[in-house]
Amino acid sequence: MAEEDRRVDHAHQDDIDPGASMRFDRDYPELRDAVRRICSDFTAPYWRELDERRGYPTAFVQALTAAGFLGALIPQEYGGSGLPLRAAAVILEEINAGGCVASPAHAQMYIMGTVLRHGSAAQKARYLPAIARGELRLQAFGVTEPTSGSDTTRIRTRAVRKGDHYVVNGQKLWTSRALHSDLMLLLVRTTPLEQCAKKTQGLSTLLVDLREAMGRGVEIRPVKTLLNHNTTEIFIENLEVPAENLIGEEGQGFRYILDGMNAERILVAQECIGDGRWLLDKAVAYAREREVFGRPIGQNQGIQFPLARAHAELEAAELMARKAAALFDAHQPCGAEANMAKLLASEATWKAAEAALQTHGGFGFAQEYDIERKWREARIYQTAPVSTNLILSYLGEHVLGLPRSY
Numbered sequence: 001m002a003e004e005d006r007r008v009d010h011a012h013q014d015d016i017d018p019g020a021s022m023r024f025d026r027d028y029p030e031l032r033d034a035v036r037r038i039c040s041d042f043t044a045p046y047w048r049e050l051d052e053r054r055g056y057p058t059a060f061v062q063a064l065t066a067a068g069f070l071g072a073l074i075p076q077e078y079g080g081s082g083l084p085l086r087a088a089a090v091i092l093e094e095i096n097a098g099g100c101v102a103s104p105a106h107a108q109m110y111i112m113g114t115v116l117r118h119g120s121a122a123q124k125a126r127y128l129p130a131i132a133r134g135e136l137r138l139q140a141f142g143v144t145e146p147t148s149g150s151d152t153t154r155i156r157t158r159a160v161r162k163g164d165h166y167v168v169n170g171q172k173l174w175t176s177r178a179l180h181s182d183l184m185l186l187l188v189r190t191t192p193l194e195q196c197a198k199k200t201q202g203l204s205t206l207l208v209d210l211r212e213a214m215g216r217g218v219e220i221r222p223v224k225t226l227l228n229h230n231t232t233e234i235f236i237e238n239l240e241v242p243a244e245n246l247i248g249e250e251g252q253g254f255r256y257i258l259d260g261m262n263a264e265r266i267l268v269a270q271e272c273i274g275d276g277r278w279l280l281d282k283a284v285a286y287a288r289e290r291e292v293f294g295r296p297i298g299q300n301q302g303i304q305f306p307l308a309r310a311h312a313e314l315e316a317a318e319l320m321a322r323k324a325a326a327l328f329d330a331h332q333p334c335g336a337e338a339n340m341a342k343l344l345a346s347e348a349t350w351k352a353a354e355a356a357l358q359t360h361g362g363f364g365f366a367q368e369y370d371i372e373r374k375w376r377e378a379r380i381y382q383t384a385p386v387s388t389n390l391i392l393s394y395l396g397e398h399v400l401g402l403p404r405s406y
């Protein structure tokens with residue numbers, strides 16, 4: 001670079017807002033502004049207090065619902081905004097980038113997709129307008145069980161058809177938000193595994209009305225975790241679910257769940273990038289301000305480089321998440337991209353979290369700085385909704401054509 005050019009660069013350096021370089025190409029700017037306006041009413045002390053007592057942000061979720069954000073994907077004919085998946089992803093990203101927490105509300109966006117794609121006309125007419133109006137909450141998704149783990153086809157929760165209803169018995173674990181949802185999409189086995197030609201057959205999805213089921217076959221217990229996620233375990237004993245609550249065809253539930261997973265991964269990837277942006281913005285600001293040995297700590301490459309790396313990796317993850325969303329919105333296959341977006345975003349955000357904690361020194365551990373809380377929140381994406389190894393296995397087998405490992 002010529003000496004003159006270098007001077008120009010240096011002359012501008014002081015004017016640059018480090019966060020701005022990460023924001024210049026943000027899409028849906030009006031939508032982002034609207035989300036930010038809501039988030040500005042829910043500042044750090046609100047989240048800190050909830051984290052402390054593992055509380056649910058009811059007021060925040062109500063504000064998002066009232067503004068129509070949680071009905072973003074519901075078609076206009078059912079009272080929603082009918083926005084593309086990318087717009088929903090932007091809403092979740094912006095919530096987290098603004099220091100709030102999207103996970104108490106995010107599930108409604110992707111669970112609703114199953115009802116939308118595979119529900120009957122009667123189910124859509126019954127549930128979607130009420131969800132769009134905020135009268136019904138569809139925030140719980142019961143897939144994982146204590147014994148089957150990632151091997152979803154081995155779930156043991158069993159539903160047996162008896163006349164006009166199913167009788168369900170079983171147990172779910174890690175069903176998040178079940179105590180703050182009116183409806184739960186539940187994956188059950190309707191045909192025993194040994195009677196199925198393929199293990200992916202014989203699974204079905206039921207929409208359970210938790211308001212009716214509580215105390216009448218369903219018991220929900222909170223599970224305290226590393227982060228405030230309002231997750232639960234659910235015990236199901238002789239629960240009667242009307243047969244009309246079966247989504248789509250009996251036995252096809254695994255396909256429906258897989259269908260929804262691409263949307264879930266794309267949304268979660270972008271939400272995770274929002275956390276990464278928040279952590280990086282905080283760390284960069286602190287690195288510029290904090291002076292030790294007579295100079296800003298951000299002048300040291302040992303502090304700069306992890307932040308620069310996290311920035312580069314977040315930008316790369318964002319490109320993949322955008323590609324995945326573009327394919328999804330164009331109704332193109334996007335399994336590989338959705339998985340890669342979630343993988344890259346979870347790792348980039350974790351690097352941002354680690355760099356932010358290290359940059360803040362001892363202050364990073366003080367609750368009032370919120371770094372330790374966001375660091376805990378940033379860790380979940382490598383495990384849920386699907387763990388990193390399972391994504392790598394998917395890529396190994398379905399993209400690279402390697403032998404199936406499990």
Ligand SMILES: Cc1cc2nc3c(=O)[nH]c(=O)nc-3n(C[C@H](O)[C@H](O)[C@H](O)COP(=O)(O)OP(=O)(O)OC[C@H]3O[C@@H](n4cnc5c(N)ncnc54)[C@H](O)[C@@H]3O)c2cc1C
Binds near residue numbers: 380
């Ligand atoms: C806070 C939180 C919220 C959650 N919310 C929900 C929810 O709302 N609904 C829901 O249904 N689930 C939810 N989950 C469950 C989550 O999706 C699972 O924890 C996750 O899919 C991993 O399953 P597991 O915990 O049973 O781990 P396991 O399947 O037991 O796996 C343990 C480890 O072994 C690895 N592993 C397993 N098999 C293989 C293999 N063949 N090759 C390589 N590595 C392997 C995994 O990658 C993982 O690292 C939540 C979990 C948490 C922690």
